[in-house]
Amino acid sequence: MRISLTVNGVKRVADVKPNERLLDVLRYRLGIKSVRAGCLVGDCGICTVIVDGKLVKSCLMLATEANGSNIVTVEGLSTNMRPSPVQRAFVESFGYQCGYCTPAFVLTAHWITENMVNASDEEVARVLNSVVCRCTGYKQIVDSVKLALKWRREGGER
């Protein structure tokens, strides 16, 4: 079955089998390497992508279900090799250790800054809850998101 997706603003077409997941297609057919496989049962959130403005775990979505949708991955956040404010906040606050979960957290943080600028710490935590960091560096990740939100509220990049 032929599906067409808009991935980070670029129209992509792929021939997929019905049993292929969105994760499989993005990573192995379209070469989007920030989308990673973790638990594959929806627990860890490492495969998170934004589908039509919603955070989705791509290991639990069939590629065919995503036909016609607009997908954003971490590759779509930077412009001309310049990191987005959210990415810079992660660097600034050391919101990463081994880096495996980082794309998922950055993408989740991006969604938070786009959709819930005035969120309380508790609300932020409820969203971040969906992604697991096995290095357990959550403190720095939460700090990064808070910094990104602060920049956002104070008007754009530092």
Next chain:
Amino acid sequence: MSLILRTTLPDFDYLSPSSLDELLALKAKYGERAAVIAGGTVLLNLMRLGFRYDYVIDIKGVRELSAIEYREGRGLVIGAAATLKDLENNEFVREKYGVLWDAVRQIGDFHLRNRATIGGNICNPTLQADTIAPLAVLGASIEVSSMRGSRRVAIWELVKEGGGLLLDPDEILTRIYIPELPKGSRGAYFKVWWIAGIAALAANIDNPRERIVRVAYSFAPSQELVEGVEKIFRQEKPLKVLIGDAINYIKTSITPPSDARASREYREHLVEFGTAYLLRKLLGVEV
């Protein structure tokens, strides 16, 4: 690596009907050979565990099944493919059907609720169906449709002993109906992991003769609604005494299961503690 990942779901044909008639015709044609996919958060895992279907029918193409509609005086109608996030963000669900809202936001996580649907939560036979107990205390009924027509029954009548719904192979859960509740009704859901979920609803608290107090339990995957509780709370005694009476009655009338996740004794403890906590909170009784 890629090979392993790509072969983890068995082969199937993907069907995406765009109208209810088309959907029901496909389900009638393929019956148990076809699985219905809404959010897919459970189905994909089941297929990885070895469940095989020749066809996977996507019901999200049938737009009307994703709607959530509230009508003053008539209540709430929820399409089976409405996502849990839609329910969480719905002001009527939050304000008028608090027990359901409270349960929904404790299911899965933020990302998963963008996909997971209420119909899937009711129908899926493996995990704790956290929406069933709240729907039971709310007095909800469900609409089940097939080519033969649709029927509307109390949700409780279709819940299977081990979880899941008693549906014929050609039937699909299409809508959930929740009646309008008395003004000022309150509800809450108490959940401990996949061990126990307790739904409680209270309305007309100040008037014993019209007082409504209902509780239902979910012990993944079995569900229990305790019918006699409402009668206990119709008595003219202090609420604190009635809560004690109700808990004693509940303890004798349900038998939680024992399994790998928790022993029966521990679940009995949770029932006693959680029920007391919820009823005190909803009825405004100090410890």
